[in-house]
Amino acid sequence: MAGRATRRPDVSPQAKALEIDLRFEDDGAQIFPGALGPAACLSIEKAVADLPREVPGVRIGSAPALRGMLAVDGPIGRIAGSVLGPYARPVRAVLFDKTAARNWALGWHQDRTVVVEQRAAIDGFGPWTVKAGLIQVEPPFALLERMVTIRVHLDPVDATNAPLRIVPSSHRLGRLPETSIAHVVEERGERLCRANRGDVWLYATPIVHGSRAADPPRRRRVLQIDYAAEDLPAPLRWQGL
Numbered sequence: 001m002a003g004r005a006t007r008r009p010d011v012s013p014q015a016k017a018l019e020i021d022l023r024f025e026d027d028g029a030q031i032f033p034g035a036l037g038p039a040a041c042l043s044i045e046k047a048v049a050d051l052p053r054e055v056p057g058v059r060i061g062s063a064p065a066l067r068g069m070l071a072v073d074g075p076i077g078r079i080a081g082s083v084l085g086p087y088a089r090p091v092r093a094v095l096f097d098k099t100a101a102r103n104w105a106l107g108w109h110q111d112r113t114v115v116v117e118q119r120a121a122i123d124g125f126g127p128w129t130v131k132a133g134l135i136q137v138e139p140p141f142a143l144l145e146r147m148v149t150i151r152v153h154l155d156p157v158d159a160t161n162a163p164l165r166i167v168p169s170s171h172r173l174g175r176l177p178e179t180s181i182a183h184v185v186e187e188r189g190e191r192l193c194r195a196n197r198g199d200v201w202l203y204a205t206p207i208v209h210g211s212r213a214a215d216p217p218r219r220r221r222v223l224q225i226d227y228a229a230e231d232l233p234a235p236l237r238w239q240g241l
Contacts, residue, residue, distance in 0.1 A: 028171035028204035035200040080227035100217035115239040147205040153195040154221040171204035
């Protein structure tokens with residue numbers, strides 16, 4: 001990867017309880033406290049206000065209002081660019097909006113699919129699925145290892161409000177059989193990725209992760225964006241935003 005995610009913003013008093021000791025280089029996860037100010041958070045809320053709310057995760061096929069922030073020179077994209085370099089670009093976005101009425105849990109897993117414009121027969125790509133009208137495919141795992149994932153927090157997330165749970169350094173283990181993931185969690189342990197409004201978490205896309213339901217149930221909105229810095233083999237093309 002072209003860059004190093006080592007530069008960190010000043011830590012506010014509110015951030016001192018967060019997992020600020022995690023480093024992307026070693027752990028595959030790193031928080032950027034206060035990366036987005038109130039105005040930026042409001043802009044994101046307006047951009048996603050009309051998305052459906054009846055499903056756990058809404059995959060965003062187009063987001064022109066977000067492009068400036070997600071671009072590599074924007075406040076969100078530059079965090080991805082600190083690892084992937086100047087060619088980093090958003091290739092998938094999902095809004096997760098947990099509420100008292102939609103309060104789900106997510107078991108331990110690795111993210112293994114990407115979104116493309118159209119299906120094509122390419123060695124190493126498959127199986128194929130369609131979700132929310134978007135074409136998804138499982139690529140060679142090495143491609144996922146060259147990607148990063150950003151999570152933008154629009155609500156405070158403490159230990160009871162469904163923080164993402166990650167297994168540090170698990171992104172270095174390659175594609176794990178589902179039957180072995182529980183053993184990896186037991187062996188390596190987990191960390192809770194708590195956050196304040198406006199905080200941004202950076203992850204290695206293949207990291208083992210999951211989350212519990214919020215207890216007590218309450219709102220927890222997260223905008224998740226996958227970034228890549230390379231083209232797919234022709235004729236495949238990233239769906240993008």
